[in-house]
Amino acid sequence: MNAEKLSITLPADMAQMIRRQVDSGSYSSNSEVIRDAMRLWQDRRAEREQRLDTVRAKLNEAGDDPRRIADEELGRHFDERLAEAEKYRKP
Template identity: 45%
Template sequence: MPSAERMTITMPSDMAEALRQTVAGGEYASTSEVVREALRDWTRSRNAELRDLETLRDAIKAGLDSGPGSSADQVFAELRARYADKP
């Protein structure tokens, strides 16, 4: 494990109690272990959200770069004309 840094955090008493109960139940060796796992999960989730946001930004940019758009009325008129003779 890389070097560790001691931090002090403040949380609502119900969260603190949940941490203590989890450790007392033997699921984790310490409250620090619980917090580290929670931060790892948060980091993974945050990184996924950032990737999704970047993908969305890229899609928006691609749409803007693709040229001027068409109005919905125009698109539907073209579709109706195209498929008017089809059974």
């Protein structure tokens, strides 16, 4: 593995959380905790990009569709999507 050493500064609560994970034996080092967190962050960003690509494709498809949707139907559609998204919203 090609590696590069970085020096980072974290808030005390985050540093303590990392140390607790190492002390508990869940991870063998602070670096391992950070690498795992970075992998999760990368996965989340990739998922977000996929969702955005899907939305963009749907918007392009809708723009090319000659049918028109009534304002009320469109409002209902987005209200339903918002309600669905709120179920997964993080506190």
